[in-house]
Structures are given as C-alpha cells and as structure tokens.
Amino acid sequence: MTAVPISESPAWPAASDRAWRRLKANYFRNARDGMTTLFVVGLALYLLYLVIPWAILNATWFGAGRADCQQDGACWAFITNRFGQFIFGFYPSGQQWRVELAGGLFAIGLIALAIPGLPFKPTIGAFVLFVLPAVACFLLAGGALGLAPVGTEQWGGLMLTLTVATSVFGLSFVLGLILMLGRSCGMPVFKILSTLTIELCRGLPLVMVLFMAITMLPFFFPSGFDLNKLALTVFAMALFQSAFFAEVFRGGLQAIGKGQYEACTALGLGYWKTHYLVILPQVLRNTVPAIINNSISLIKDTTLIMVVGLFDLLNIVNAGTADPNWLGSTLEGYVFVGLVFWIICFCLSRCGESLERSLRTG
Amino acid sequence: MRSVLPPRRRFAWWGSQVATLAVVTALVGLSISNLVQNLDTRNLKLGFDFLNQQAGFEIGFSILPFSAKSTFWDVFVIGLANTLLVTVIGVAAATILGVSVGLARVSANRALSNAALIYVEVFRNLPLLMQILLWYNVVLRALPAPRQAYDFWDALFLSNRGLYFPWFSFNPVFSWSPWIAAILLLACLLAITGYVTSKSALAATVSGLGAIVIGGFVLAAIHPEAIDVSIPRLDGFDFSEGFVVRPELAALVVALSVYNGAFIAELVRGAIEAVGRGQKEAALALGLSRRLAFKLVVFPQCLRILVPPLINQHLNLLKASSLAIAVGYPDLVNVFVGTALNQTGRALEIVSLTMATYLAIGMVISAIGARVNASTRIVER
Numbered sequence: 001m002t003a004v005p006i007s008e009s010p011a012w013p014a015a016s017d018r019a020w021r022r023l024k025a026n027y028f029r030n031a032r033d034g035m036t037t038l039f040v041v042g043l044a045l046y047l048l049y050l051v052i053p054w055a056i057l058n059a060t061w062f063g064a065g066r067a068d069c070q071q072d073g074a075c076w077a078f079i080t081n082r083f084g085q086f087i088f089g090f091y092p093s094g095q096q097w098r099v100e101l102a103g104g105l106f107a108i109g110l111i112a113l114a115i116p117g118l119p120f121k122p123t124i125g126a127f128v129l130f131v132l133p134a135v136a137c138f139l140l141a142g143g144a145l146g147l148a149p150v151g152t153e154q155w156g157g158l159m160l161t162l163t164v165a166t167s168v169f170g171l172s173f174v175l176g177l178i179l180m181l182g183r184s185c186g187m188p189v190f191k192i193l194s195t196l197t198i199e200l201c202r203g204l205p206l207v208m209v210l211f212m213a214i215t216m217l218p219f220f221f222p223s224g225f226d227l228n229k230l231a232l233t234v235f236a237m238a239l240f241q242s243a244f245f246a247e248v249f250r251g252g253l254q255a256i257g258k259g260q261y262e263a264c265t266a267l268g269l270g271y272w273k274t275h276y277l278v279i280l281p282q283v284l285r286n287t288v289p290a291i292i293n294n295s296i297s298l299i300k301d302t303t304l305i306m307v308v309g310l311f312d313l314l315n316i317v318n319a320g321t322a323d324p325n326w327l328g329s330t331l332e333g334y335v336f337v338g339l340v341f342w343i344i345c346f347c348l349s350r351c352g353e354s355l356e357r358s359l360r361t362g
Numbered sequence: 363m364r365s366v367l368p369p370r371r372r373f374a375w376w377g378s379q380v381a382t383l384a385v386v387t388a389l390v391g392l393s394i395s396n397l398v399q400n401l402d403t404r405n406l407k408l409g410f411d412f413l414n415q416q417a418g419f420e421i422g423f424s425i426l427p428f429s430a431k432s433t434f435w436d437v438f439v440i441g442l443a444n445t446l447l448v449t450v451i452g453v454a455a456a457t458i459l460g461v462s463v464g465l466a467r468v469s470a471n472r473a474l475s476n477a478a479l480i481y482v483e484v485f486r487n488l489p490l491l492m493q494i495l496l497w498y499n500v501v502l503r504a505l506p507a508p509r510q511a512y513d514f515w516d517a518l519f520l521s522n523r524g525l526y527f528p529w530f531s532f533n534p535v536f537s538w539s540p541w542i543a544a545i546l547l548l549a550c551l552l553a554i555t556g557y558v559t560s561k562s563a564l565a566a567t568v569s570g571l572g573a574i575v576i577g578g579f580v581l582a583a584i585h586p587e588a589i590d591v592s593i594p595r596l597d598g599f600d601f602s603e604g605f606v607v608r609p610e611l612a613a614l615v616v617a618l619s620v621y622n623g624a625f626i627a628e629l630v631r632g633a634i635e636a637v638g639r640g641q642k643e644a645a646l647a648l649g650l651s652r653r654l655a656f657k658l659v660v661f662p663q664c665l666r667i668l669v670p671p672l673i674n675q676h677l678n679l680l681k682a683s684s685l686a687i688a689v690g691y692p693d694l695v696n697v698f699v700g701t702a703l704n705q706t707g708r709a710l711e712i713v714s715l716t717m718a719t720y721l722a723i724g725m726v727i728s729a730i731g732a733r734v735n736a737s738t739r740i741v742e743r
Contacts (some may be wrong), residue, residue, distance in 0.1 A: 007617070025471040025474055026470070026471070027471060029470065029471070030542075033470075036471055036473065036474055037471060037474070038471040040473040040474055040477045041473055043477075044477070051545055058509075095591075120645035150392075187375065187378070187379050188379070189379040189380075189382055189383050190379065190382065193382070193386065200717075200721070203720060203722060203724040203725075204681070204717060204720055205680075205681035205682065205683075205685040205695065205719040205722070206681070206684075207685060207687060207695055208684060208695055208699065208713075208716060208717065208720065211695065211699050211700075211713065212713050215699075215703060215709040215713065216709045216710055216713045217400070219397050219400050219709060219710060220393035220396050220397055220400075221396055222396050222399075223396075223399060223400050223403055296487070300487075300488070300489040300490065301489075303489040303491040303492060304491060304685070306491065306688065306690070307687055313491065314491060314492055314495075318495060321499075326627050330499045330500050330503075331496075331500045334492055334495065334496045334499075334500065337489075337492055338488050338492055338496075339489065341488055341489050341492070342484070342487045342488055345486075345487035345488075346483070349487075350545055
C-alpha cells in the first residue's frame with residue numbers, strides 16, 4: 001500500500017479547498033442564496049460608502065460654529081466644542097473635580113471587583129454598594145465640610161444620566177427584593193401590598209409614572225413642602241423599576257426546589273437566615289441574565305427624564321442643537337448620544353455574559 | 363401552617379402584619395388629610411364634572427372629528443384613539459419586521475444572519491426616545507418641502523409635512539341601508555360556512571372580512587357615486603384633500619416598530635432554537651421539503667414558546683407609545699395628562715382616569731394573549 005498524503009486524500013481536502021467549500025456552504029448554497037449574499041454585501045458596502053466619507057473623511061473635528069464645518073461631512077466640532085457641557089451639564093466649572101473624583105472612585109471600585117482572584121472582594125463589593133453612593137452624593141451635592149453646595153438644577157449631561165442610573169439601580173434592586181419577599185412570604189397583608197405595587201407599576205408607562213410623581217404627588221404632601229424634582233424623579237423611576245426586578249427575582253425563586261427550604265428547616269434556620277444564606281444567593285445567581293437585561297433597559301429609560309424637564313445627556317444634546325450657532329447639527333448630536341449609550345449597554349451585556357459564565361456551577 | 367407555629371413565631375406572624383397595616387393606614391390617612399388641605403387652599407374640589415366643559419384648544423391630529431368646541435371627555439376619547447392607532451400599526455409592523463429579521467437570524471446564509479445580528483444589536487442598545495427624535499428631527503425633516511414633494515402616480519405624495527394618499531368617504535346622499543344589509547348578510551353566511559367547513563375561527567373571520575371588502579368593491583363598481591374618493595393636491599404651501607400621515611405619527615410608528623422589532627427578532631430566534639433539532643431532522647427524514655418541515659413541524663412548536671413573551675413585548679409597545687409627547691403627537695398622555703391637566707389643574711382625576719385606562723388596555727391585551735396561548739397549547743389526552 002502506498003501512503004497517500006493527507007492533504008491529497010479526497011476525504012481531507014486542501015486548506016484552500018476547505019475554505020472554498022465553507023464559503024460555498026455558508027454563502028452560496030444555490031442561486032437564490034448567492035443572490036441574497038450579493039444583495040446583502042452590496043447593501044453593506046453602499047452604507048459604508050455613504051457613512052465613511054461623511055463621518056471620517058470629510059468631517060470637521062474642531063471649530064467655533066457650524067460655519068467652520070465642511071458642507072458634505074459631519075460637524076464633530078459641535079461635540080468637541082460643547083464636550084464639557086455634555087459631560088457635566090451646568091455644573092460650575094471650578095467644582096467639576098468633584099464629579100471626576102466621584103466617577104473615579106466608582107471606576108476604581110468596579111475595576112477592583114472585575115480583577116479575578118483579588119482578596120477582600122465581599123468587603124470591596126459592600127463598600128461600592130453602600131458606602132460609595134453616600135460619598136458620591138455628598139461630593140456632588142456638597143454643602144458641608146467646606147464644599148460649596150451645588151443645586152440639583154445645575155446637574156446635567158452624562159453625569160446626571162449616570163447618577164440617575166446608578167441610584168435608580170441601587171434603590172430598585174433593594175426595593176425589588178423586598179417586594180419579591182413580600183409577594184412570596186405567605187402573609188396576606190404583605191402579599192396584597194406587594195402584588196398591588198408590582199402590578200400597578202408594570203401596567204403603566206414610565207412617562208405616566210413620572211408625570212404622576214411631578215403633578216399628583218405634591219398634592220399628598222403638606223403644602224409648602226419643598227420637593228426636589230430630581231429626587232422625586234429618581235424615586236418614581238426606582239419604584240417603577242423595582243416592580244420589574246421583583247418579577248425577575250420571583251422567577252428565580254420559583255426555580256428553587258422545595259428541598260432547599262426543607263433542608264434549611266431541618267438545620268434549624270429561621271426565615272431570615274434561610275433566605276440570606278441559602279435562597280437569595282441562588283436566586284441572584286440564577287437571574288443574572290435577566291438582571292443585566294433589566295439594567296440595560298433601565299439605563300435607556302433614564303432618557304425619559306427629559307419629559308419632566310431634567311437635562312440628561314440626550315436632552316442637553318437635543319437642547320444644544322437648537323443653538324443658532326450650531327443649527328443643523330442634530331444628526332451629529334444624536335450619533336454621539338447613541339454611541340455613548342450603545343457602548344454602555346453593549347459593555348453591560350458582555351460583562352453580564354462573563355459574570356454568568358463565572359457564576360455557573362457544575 | 364399558621365396553627366403549627368410556636369407562640370413566639372405566631373406573635374411575629376400577626377404582629378408584623380398588623381404593624382405594617384397600621385403604618386400604611388396612617389400614611390394613607392396623612393396623605394388624604396394633606397390632600398384635603400391642599401385642595402382647600404387651592405379652592406379645588408374633586409369630581410369628574412370638568413369632563414363636560416369645553417376644552418377650547420386644537421388637537422393637531424385626530425382620526426375622530428374634533429373642534430375647539432369639544433369637551434374634555436372628547437379630548438380623552440381622541441387621545442385614546444390616537445394611542446390605539448399608534449399601538450395597532452406599531453404592533454403589526456413590529457411583528458412583521460421582527461419575525462422576518464428573526465428568521466433571517468437563523469438562516470443558513472451567513473451574510474443574511476450577520477446582517478440581522480447587526481440590526482438587532484444596534485437598535486436594541488439605543489434608547490427608544492433617541493430613536494424617535496432621530497427619525498423625527500433628522501430623517502423625516504430631510505424630506506423635500508410640499509412643493510418639491512416626491513410624487514408617486516400623481517396620487518401619493520411624500521414631503522416633510524407628511525405622507526399623503528387618496529382616501530374615500532361615503533356619500534351620505536346615497537341610499538346605503540339595503541347594500542349594507544346585503545353585504546353583512548353575505549359576510550355572516552360566508553363566516554358561518556367557513557366555520558362549519560374548516561372548524562377554525564381564523565378561516566371564518568378571514569372569509570367574513572373578505573366578503574365585506576369584496577362587497578365594497580362590487581358596490582363601488584356598480585355605483586361609483588356612492589363613494590367619494592378624495593385625491594391629495596397641492597394647495598399653497600401644503601396639500602389638501604386625501605389622507606395625511608404627519609411626520610409625528612410616522613416617526614413614532616417607525617421608531618416603535620424598529621425598536622420592538624429588534625426585541626421580537628431575538629424572541630423569534632430563541633423560540634426557533636428552543637425547538638429540538640431532532641424535530642427538523644425527523645421531518646426531513648420523512649421526506650418533507652425544508653419549507654414544509656419549517657411550516658408544519660418547527661413553526662407550530664416555536665409559536666407555543668413565542669406567544670407569551672411576544673404579548674409582553676406588545677404591552678411594552680403600548681406603554682412606550684406614550685413617548686409621543688417628545689415629538690408632539692397627540693396621544694392620550696400628551697393631550698390629556700399634558701394639555702388638559704395644564705388647562706384644568708385636575709391632576710388627581712386626570713391621572714387616575716388615564717392610569718385606569720392603561721391598566722384596562724393592558725388587561726385586554728393580556729386576555730387576548732391568554733386566548734392565543736391556549737389555542738397553541740398541546741392538546742393532550
């Protein structure tokens with residue numbers, strides 16, 4: 001018998017041949033398939049042909065007004081010129097280091113949590129969850145320890161978007177856990193109250209809930225009681241989102257077998273210890289994908305604070321396009337906002353996937 | 363379970379609930395007393411009598427007749443109709459788009475599936491409000507002015523003031539009753555025959571509606587004077603006659619469909635992938651073509667998985683239609699909770715009426731979903 005080199009045997013085609021076959025199987029199985037491929041690729045090339053010259057080749061990056069920009073390209077000068085305002089809103093320029101410091105602290109905390117194998121992770125986690133928000137609140141609002149007070153009406157831009165997103169996430173996460181426990185604890189009073197809250201919030205549009213907080217809620221407070229608009233908005237959004245978190249957690253709870261409870265009872269654990277040590281860790285681990293999905297929609301929903309007149313990233317860019325000096329820069333503004341949100345959401349979903357993998361138990 | 367609790371736990375069981383109830387009651391009582399005081403100082407009183415007052419403002423777009431003489435109740439009804447209009451068109455368009463993209467996503471053709479993946483990843487991760495503003499302020503504003511409008515067959519016009527197309531109205535002078543009676547009778551007969559022969563409510567509905575449409579065409583052919591057709595024509599700076607879809611409505615519907623379509627595409631992909639591969643392979647082994655294997659074996663099973671989350675997505679679309687306020691489309695929240703509330707100051711009544719309406723529509727959609735879900739369920743012995 002003569003040895004046939006592997007690359008020449010019919011069952012094991014050469015590398016180039018294999019690539020060709022794969023190409024054929026994936027893109028040109030038959031005439032219709034081939035035409036579809038050509039159409040899709042042609043469309044993609046045409047879009048690139050439209051976008052690249054506009055966004056990069058003919059774009060103007062710096063300038064003091066729309067007049068400085070080329071006609072047939074993007075006017076990124078609108079973004080670079082007002083970048084500070086888009087990030088910090090109307091925060092006094094001498095005080096912006098406070099925002100940077102707060103953001104930096106969060107970034108350090110999150111990076112520390114993301115490093116695998118770092119010791120004291122639970123402590124760092126608790127610090128990021130409970131201590132940092134208070135520190136950040138104090139840094140941003142000021143008014144004590146020599147920090148000049150900065151009213152919430154001066155907050156804006158990306159800084160406001162992230163502040164609202166993190167505080168709504170923290171509040172609604174805890175509130176969602178409480179509502180979930182209330183709905184499933186078997187005590188009628190708690191069950192009715194939680195179910196009512198959850199179903200009410202889930203059935204209403206967020207715009208409606210925000211309007212309610214701004215127009216109707218003040219009627220229920222003593223007259224002359226000064227309600228901060230931002231605080232009202234954050235509270236209303238947190239209540240709204242907590243209903244969704246509660247339903248997510250309830251789904252995770254239902255996936256837990258009866259044996260877990262029975263084992264806890266046999267060990268002599270009470271209600272709180274059972275939930276804190278055994279049930280909730282499993283619920284949280286099972287619901288990571290849904291929690292991430294909820295967080296992504298929460299971040300996108302922060303743009304809705306536009307309807308109550310707060311200047312988050314989208315609204316401040318939108319308002320900037322009305323400046324006579326920059327008229328006609330709407331598309332550039334929205335592309336910038338879109339990129340920021342898209343990167344945040346995309347990173348979150350990727351982080352969620354890796355978290356899911358690392359939490360998976362054999 | 364209560365009876366087996368030890369005395370200490372029984373106390374906790376009752377005590378915590380009674381205490382919570384007491385706190386909640388106290389809070390509600392406090393809020394109500396504050397409310398009464400606030401209403402007193404502002405000289406307001408509760409009640410829905412304001413619904414009969416004249417509204418005295420104009421509404422930009424309405425599918426129902428409206429004038430400055432209409433009451434606040436009319437404002438409510440028109441807002442609701444506009445919300446439902448956006449929801450119905452949006453749900454239909456998002457479903458068609460989402461199912462097509464979802465099918466493209468599982469296609470064996472890599473170019474097609476990657477294009478679908480890019481669409482889903484791009485539009486799912488952008489805020490809906492931004493997308494609505496993008497369509498309204500950038501895409502639709504870039505269309506030419508009415509004088510330079512795109513003209514299709516001299517009947518359809520597209521400009522930055524909207525899309526105009528011919529519309530028909532019924533001539534009130536024409537004697538309608540015998541025709542309507544005849545067409546409805548025919549529709550009923552066909553629907554009953556359809557149900558009896560095929561035992562399917564869908565077939566009955568389709569044949570009934572088909573009879574009405576065909577009857578309408580026959581009538582129009584025999585008596586052209588019965589139906590007035592109005593064709594849009596340029597009149598000064600804008601078109602008149604015909605039916606116009608304003609950019610506000612178009613931007614809202616397009617953005618809602620594109621955004622929700624991306625989510626629906628993911629649902630469709632998940633549902634198709636959840637049907638075991640063996641099902642498709644068995645169908646192919648039985649000699650069914652790929653198309654038939656999908657239509658008869660895979661799709662019915664994937665429908666069962668798809669329906670509950672799909673209904674949820676449609677509920678989301680209904681709620682998201684309230685973003686109309688960003689572009690000034692007069693939906694329920696915009697005209698009623700926005701304009702009418704500003705005019706009357708009746709925050710409590712208006713907000714609670716609108717809340718109840720949204721909850722009721724949500725319940726109706728959920729009930730329809732439950733019916734559909736029940737009809738796709740496996741019938742076991």
